Amino acid sequence: MRQYKNPLAQKIHEIMLPLVGEFMAGGVLKTQSKNIGISEDDIKPEHIPSLAEAIKKGLTLFLGSDVANKVCDQIKMIK
């Protein structure tokens, strides 16, 4: 499993890993972090809600809105 220096990035990665696999988990975190103007290493608690919402959009296709919301809530609970 990929290791991040940033513990928040690591926790998000761990939540996503079983769902989307190693490559996608890393790719999604990188893309969505970039979309909010930061790198994975710079993720702070205030970034978590917007990252969670962005990740939810992608998961909705595979899981539907209700279940994607649950995963989103799980990510939002990361401290």
Add this chain to the structure above:
Amino acid sequence: MLPPMITSKNLGWTAAILIPLNLLLFLILPDGSLSMRYVSDFMPILTSLIACYCLFLAFKSFKTFDHTKLSWMLILIGTILNMLAESTYAFLEIYAHIDMSESFPTLADVFWCNAYLPLVSGMWVLYWAYKKSGFPMGNTKLYWLFATLFSIVISCVILYLLIPVMQDDETTLIAKIFYLFYPVADLFLVIPAVILMYITSLFGTAILSKPLRFLTIGFIFMTVADLIYSVLDWQDLYSNGNYTDLLWNAGYLAIGIAALRQKELIESFKI
């Protein structure tokens, strides 16, 4: 009495038995016999019915009506129309005693053609929803490779099927329209299927990828079968017991497995 609970694993085993059994029957039954006709006509009804039931279960498993539920609903509607087409074909051939190799198109083809709209729409909604999601699209150079390969396939279809059909004076105009419709509609179906197949490959063995992977495999099987059928039927080489049928039946079962995987995936989050 409720139908027995089926899981994607059970259906996988069913497919692993049913398809080889189908092949065995095709090998041992006499060509042109009534039993061959029954097997050839009823197997697709059975497999499409299974697919419809599984798709209905998947559709029901989504609570909110979003793009995902919409796409599964469209695929369900398209598969129901396919199932009606298979049933109509069987009825016309077995009970109405119509020589289906001489009568083309029939009412069954009306159902098949109408099935494409919801099926194609469902697949493109899935693709569009993925594109909007912001998730990685993978290696963009590969899309150029896909485009090149598709161009070659389309060129071959045009050169070796569409143009000869158009130039054939013995084929009626209405038959020509239907002969041309199927491969063109199949290309619209297979393009998002192949793209989604590539995208799901990026997920590796992750659980999210499994439903779409089986769905795209199912549609690719059916598209290949349709293209082979178009060539064979136009040349009067298709008859009951043709091995092309195995691809359709496998396609329906793969779609059924995809639907059950989707249902199971959603239910795994409710625990």
